[in-house]
Amino acid sequence: MSRITDRRPVLGRFDRRRLRDGALAALVPVAACGVALAGLTTWVGTGRAGGPAHIEVAGGRVLLPSAGVPETAAFFDITNDGGSPDTLVRVTARGVSGEVTLSRHRMRQQNTAYRSEIGSVPVAAGARLAMAPSGVDLTVPTPSRGWRPGELVSFTLEFRRGGPVKAVAVVVRPGAVSFE
Numbered sequence: 001m002s003r004i005t006d007r008r009p010v011l012g013r014f015d016r017r018r019l020r021d022g023a024l025a026a027l028v029p030v031a032a033c034g035v036a037l038a039g040l041t042t043w044v045g046t047g048r049a050g051g052p053a054h055i056e057v058a059g060g061r062v063l064l065p066s067a068g069v070p071e072t073a074a075f076f077d078i079t080n081d082g083g084s085p086d087t088l089v090r091v092t093a094r095g096v097s098g099e100v101t102l103s104r105h106r107m108r109q110q111n112t113a114y115r116s117e118i119g120s121v122p123v124a125a126g127a128r129l130a131m132a133p134s135g136v137d138l139t140v141p142t143p144s145r146g147w148r149p150g151e152l153v154s155f156t157l158e159f160r161r162g163g164p165v166k167a168v169a170v171v172v173r174p175g176a177v178s179f180e
Contacts, residue, residue, distance in 0.1 A: 051083025053125065055162045060169025061177055062153050065142045074100070074138040074169050075131035076157070080123040087160040088121040088129075091138055094154040098141030105134050115139060120160070147171040 059077035074093075080086055091100040103115040121136050123129050131137045138155075147153070151171040158164045 053080050053084045053086035053123070053159070053162045054082035055080050055086055055123065055157075055159055055165055057157055057165050057167040059130075060153075060155065060167050062140060062147065062169045062171045063174045064147060064149055064171050069142065071098075071139050071141050073103075073133065074140045074153070074155070075133075076138075076155075076167060076169065077131070078123055078129040078157070080125055080127055080129075083125055084161065085122060085124045086162050088123060088157055089119075089160050090158040092156045092158075093140055095143050096141045097143065100141070100155070101139045103137050103139045105137070123159075149173055149176075 056079045057076050058079070060074065061076075062074045063072045065072035078088065088102065091102065093100050102118045102121055104118050106114055106116045108114065115137075117139075118136070121129065129136065140153075149171055153169050153171060155167050155169060156164050157167060
């Protein structure tokens, strides 16, 4: 029996050391989780985590088409100051007989330009999309009655998450407005 008694103090010291080492080993992941939770709480508190897209459309311009040309281009400034990305998927215009299409300006090897129809345009969270003749724009059929400079054209831009956004564009002469 004396042997068992002799080993007790050794086991007691060993158990305290294991307990201390185990507590230190557990402290590292607990501290990491605490830091991560504090960061996520701050992110949510600022309204950026999982917030919906908040789309604003402004600066609408439609280029006055040349006589006999069946289509022209329209441009908008789109801002998404929400916490999630969104995508422009469709555009309609009041008073035009055809379909408004999303287009992108492309260049060929021979330094000639052409428009390429695209299905959608992403708008990142916290970003701005400025449509321009050298990038993304809208191809709009011209109405049979034509447009005059200064006339207002109503558009509805439809976003995948944000839904429809109504906007107005003013008809301007080509070259009368800067796209920078």
